[in-house]
Amino acid sequence: MLPRYEANSRQLWISRAMVFLFVYGLFATASIPAWWYPWMLIRHGVESPGWIIGKEPANHMGIRYQYMVDGTSYEGTLGGYPLNQIHLGDSIRVTYLPDAPQVSRPDLSQTARGWWFLPFALLPAVALAVAFGAVRPGAQPAA
Numbered sequence: 001m002l003p004r005y006e007a008n009s010r011q012l013w014i015s016r017a018m019v020f021l022f023v024y025g026l027f028a029t030a031s032i033p034a035w036w037y038p039w040m041l042i043r044h045g046v047e048s049p050g051w052i053i054g055k056e057p058a059n060h061m062g063i064r065y066q067y068m069v070d071g072t073s074y075e076g077t078l079g080g081y082p083l084n085q086i087h088l089g090d091s092i093r094v095t096y097l098p099d100a101p102q103v104s105r106p107d108l109s110q111t112a113r114g115w116w117f118l119p120f121a122l123l124p125a126v127a128l129a130v131a132f133g134a135v136r137p138g139a140q141p142a143a
Contacts, residue, residue, distance in 0.1 A: 016131040024127035028119055035119050041095050041105055050094035050106060055083050067094040069101040076104045 050067030053075070060079030063086065067074055074096070096104035 012135060012137060015135040019134050020127045020131035023130045024123055027123045027126065031119065031123065037103055038105060040097060041103070044097060044099075045095035045105075046098050048094050048096060050092050052086055052088055052090045052092060054088070055086070057083055063106070065092055065094060065106050067096065067104065069096060072101070074102055074104065076102075076106070078106060 048067045048069060050065050052063050053066045054064035056062040056064060056077065056079075059077070061081055061083055062077050062079035063081045063083070064075060064077050067076075076094070092106045094104050094106050096102075
């Protein structure tokens with residue numbers, strides 16, 4: 001028969017820590033694109049004037065924008081804009097990475113403001129809930 005975890009046992013907390021680290025690592029790895037680029041743009045980004053070249057209401061209420069870097073034109077898309085308040089040709093501020101100008105975001109004050117929430121608040125909370133739910137006192141440990 002397999003041993004049961006004791007409520008105050010060291011093994012219980014080690015198992016929870018292992019489950020937490022595994023779940024957090026799995027979700028953090030999958031979510032890196034969602035928060036890494038906005039964070040890098042905040043730290044190292046350079047601003048350039050840009051303009052709106054398209055509205056995409058079927059694509060998360062998105063916009064298409066264009067901007068120039070050293071004579072080369074780049075385009076980008078971003079969702080979540082109030083399409084009724086913007087018009088084609090409107091000017092916008094675009095922040096891009098100098099080493100990779102194709103990586104950009106318009107108006108970082110709106111799009112990157114909550115970049116920290118996913119890796120430092122939501123993912124740890126989910127991983128903690130899974131760790132405590134999966135490893136409970138009296139439950140059989142995995143073989």
